Amino acid sequence: MPPGAARRLAWSLIGLMVALALGFVVLNILDDPRIGLGNPVLVGLGLGFSLIIPALGLLVALRRPDNPIGWMFLGLGLWFQVQSFGSEYALRAFVVAPGSLPAAAFVAWFEPWLGQVVTWAVLPLLILLFPTGRLPSRRWRPVAWVIMVAAAVEGLVYMVRPVELMDGHQGLYHQFALLPNPTGLASLAGLVNVATSLLNVYLLLAVLTSAAGLLWRFRRAGSEEREQLKWFLYVIALLCLDVVAGIPVGAVIHSHWVGDVQWALGAYAVAFGLPVATTIAILKYRLYDIDLVINRSVVFGAMGAFITTVYVAIVVVLGGLLGGGSRPNLALSILATAIIAVAFQPVRERVQRLANRLVYGNRATPYELLSQFSHRVAGTYSTEDVLPRMARVLGEGTGASRADVWVRLGDGIAPAASWPSGDGPAPSRIAVTGQLLPPVPGISRIVPIRRQGELLGALSINKRPGEQLTPIEEKLLADLEAQAGLVLQSVRLTAELRARLTEISQQAGDLRASRQRIVAAQDAERRRIERNIHDGAQQNLVALAVKLRLAASLAKRDPERARVSLKALETESDQALETLRELAG
CATH class of the missing domain: 1.10.287 (Helix Hairpins)
Known part of the structure; x- marks a missing residue:
C-alpha cells in the first residue's frame, strides 16, 4: 500500500472510531443513569480499547504501513467502538426508548458475531505475527489459514444460533433477554451447540498454538529481537495461563464469579498488557524505529495542551471571574497571546528535554551529540582533545558501555582514545593488510574509517549484553564515521608534521653537535x-x-x-x- 493511501486509511479509521465513541457518549448520556456504564472493570477496558490500542495502532501503521501489526491494533480498537456503540444503540432502541432508532435489530444482530470473528481471528494472528508482521516460517501458514477459517466459521455459527441477542452476557450492560436472533435456526440448536463447544476448544488451541509460535520465534531470534519479544511473551504467557487455568478452576468451583474474573483478566491482558509490552519494545528496544515520531508527538501534544490551557485559563476562566459574560474580551485575548509568546520557547525546551528523556533515557539525543561534535570540529581544536571527544560522542550517542577510536599506525591500527577513560585495559593493536579491516573479537561493532579509499582508522563500540544498535544509532555511527575520516586525516597530518618537525629538530641538533665536534677538532x-x-x-x-x-x-x-x-x-x-x-x- 502506498504511504499516502495508508496514512489516509489510518486516519479514516481513527475518525470512524472517534465518531463511534462520540455517538456512544451521546447515547449513554441520554439513557437512564441506572443503565449507564457503572462497572469500573468495563470503564478500564473502555480506556484501554478506546485510547491506548488505537493510538498505538495509528503510530505503527503510519510508520510501518506494510506491517499488519499496526492495522491489527487499529482493528481491535475499531471492533471495540463498534461493539460499544452497537450495544448502547440497541439498548436505547429496545429498553430506554423502544422504536426510537432505526435499524436497531440489525445493529443488535451484527455486533455479537462480529466480536467473535475479530476476537478469534485478530488475537491469534497478532500473537503469531508479532513483531515483524510475518509468520515465523512457511510451515506456519496452515496455522494462520486454520485460524482465519475457524474464526469465520465461529462467526457463521453465531449468526445461526437460536438465542436472544441481549441475553445478559453478550450485551455490554448485562441486560435481560429482549430480542431473538433473526437469523437463528431452531432446528440446528443441537448442532450449533456442539459446533460452538468444538470451535471454542479448537480456537483455544489456536491461541495456544500461536503462543507456541511466538515462543519458537523467540528461541530462534537474535539478541535484539529477543529483547523486543520478551515482554510481549510474558503477557501472552499470562494470558494462556489465565485461559488454561480457568478451565479446571471453573470445573471445581461452580460460581459465576470465577468466569467473570477469568474474563476480566484475559480482557485486561489484551487491552493493556499487549499495548504496554509493545510500547516497551518500541521505546526501550526501538521496535519499528518510531522513537523519533514519539518524541515529536509528545512535544507537539504537550505544546498544544499548554497553549490551550493558558488561553482557556485567561480568556475563559479569568474572563468569567471578571464578569465578562459571553462577550469576547480583546484585552484578555491579547494578554493570553503575549503570555504564550513569552513562555513558548522556555516551555518548549523543557518539554523537549522531557520527551528526549522519555525516548532516549538519561542521555542526550544522538544528533544533539553529533551537532555538538560538528560544532567543535568546525572550530579550533587540538588533537589531544578531538579524539577523546569523538569517543565520548560515540559512546553516549549509542548508549555503549565502551567506545574506542582507532588510528592507523604503519601496518596496524591501535586505540588512540577510549570512553569512559580508564575503564579497563585498552584493546590490543591489530595488524591490517592493505586497506582491509580484519574482524576483531570481543567488540560488538567496529567500522572502518576511510578517506578517499585509504584506511585511516576505525570506530568500535561494546554494547551491554542483550542490547543491539538501533537504526538511529546505526545512522549516527555512519554520520560520525563520515566526519571521522576528515578528523583522522587532519590528526594524521598533524602527527606527521609533528614527526617531521621532531626529525628536523633532531637533525638540527645533530648538525650543531657535528659543528661543535668539527670546531673542537680544529682547535x-x-x-x-x-x-x-x-x-x-x-x-x-x-x-x-x-x-x-x-x-x-x-x-x-x-x-x-x-x-x-x-x-x-x-x-x-x-x-x-x-x-x-x-x-x-
Whole structure:
C-alpha cells in the first residue's frame, strides 16, 4: 500500500472510531443513569480499547504501513467502538426508548458475531505475527489459514444460533433477554451447540498454538529481537495461563464469579498488557524505529495542551471571574497571546528535554551529540582533545558501555582514545593488510574509517549484553564515521608534521653537535700543530741558527772544522725541512 493511501486509511479509521465513541457518549448520556456504564472493570477496558490500542495502532501503521501489526491494533480498537456503540444503540432502541432508532435489530444482530470473528481471528494472528508482521516460517501458514477459517466459521455459527441477542452476557450492560436472533435456526440448536463447544476448544488451541509460535520465534531470534519479544511473551504467557487455568478452576468451583474474573483478566491482558509490552519494545528496544515520531508527538501534544490551557485559563476562566459574560474580551485575548509568546520557547525546551528523556533515557539525543561534535570540529581544536571527544560522542550517542577510536599506525591500527577513560585495559593493536579491516573479537561493532579509499582508522563500540544498535544509532555511527575520516586525516597530518618537525629538530641538533665536534677538532689540531711547531720545528730552527753562528766564527779560525760543522748543519736543515713538511701535511 502506498504511504499516502495508508496514512489516509489510518486516519479514516481513527475518525470512524472517534465518531463511534462520540455517538456512544451521546447515547449513554441520554439513557437512564441506572443503565449507564457503572462497572469500573468495563470503564478500564473502555480506556484501554478506546485510547491506548488505537493510538498505538495509528503510530505503527503510519510508520510501518506494510506491517499488519499496526492495522491489527487499529482493528481491535475499531471492533471495540463498534461493539460499544452497537450495544448502547440497541439498548436505547429496545429498553430506554423502544422504536426510537432505526435499524436497531440489525445493529443488535451484527455486533455479537462480529466480536467473535475479530476476537478469534485478530488475537491469534497478532500473537503469531508479532513483531515483524510475518509468520515465523512457511510451515506456519496452515496455522494462520486454520485460524482465519475457524474464526469465520465461529462467526457463521453465531449468526445461526437460536438465542436472544441481549441475553445478559453478550450485551455490554448485562441486560435481560429482549430480542431473538433473526437469523437463528431452531432446528440446528443441537448442532450449533456442539459446533460452538468444538470451535471454542479448537480456537483455544489456536491461541495456544500461536503462543507456541511466538515462543519458537523467540528461541530462534537474535539478541535484539529477543529483547523486543520478551515482554510481549510474558503477557501472552499470562494470558494462556489465565485461559488454561480457568478451565479446571471453573470445573471445581461452580460460581459465576470465577468466569467473570477469568474474563476480566484475559480482557485486561489484551487491552493493556499487549499495548504496554509493545510500547516497551518500541521505546526501550526501538521496535519499528518510531522513537523519533514519539518524541515529536509528545512535544507537539504537550505544546498544544499548554497553549490551550493558558488561553482557556485567561480568556475563559479569568474572563468569567471578571464578569465578562459571553462577550469576547480583546484585552484578555491579547494578554493570553503575549503570555504564550513569552513562555513558548522556555516551555518548549523543557518539554523537549522531557520527551528526549522519555525516548532516549538519561542521555542526550544522538544528533544533539553529533551537532555538538560538528560544532567543535568546525572550530579550533587540538588533537589531544578531538579524539577523546569523538569517543565520548560515540559512546553516549549509542548508549555503549565502551567506545574506542582507532588510528592507523604503519601496518596496524591501535586505540588512540577510549570512553569512559580508564575503564579497563585498552584493546590490543591489530595488524591490517592493505586497506582491509580484519574482524576483531570481543567488540560488538567496529567500522572502518576511510578517506578517499585509504584506511585511516576505525570506530568500535561494546554494547551491554542483550542490547543491539538501533537504526538511529546505526545512522549516527555512519554520520560520525563520515566526519571521522576528515578528523583522522587532519590528526594524521598533524602527527606527521609533528614527526617531521621532531626529525628536523633532531637533525638540527645533530648538525650543531657535528659543528661543535668539527670546531673542537680544529682547535685540537691547531693546538697540536702549535705544540709540534713549538716542540719540534721551532727548536730545530733555533738550534740550527745557533750552530750557524758557531760555524761562522769557526770559519775564520779553523776552516776545516767549519766545513765539517756546515756538513752536519746541512743534515740538520734537511731534518728541519722534513719536520715542517710533516706539519704542513
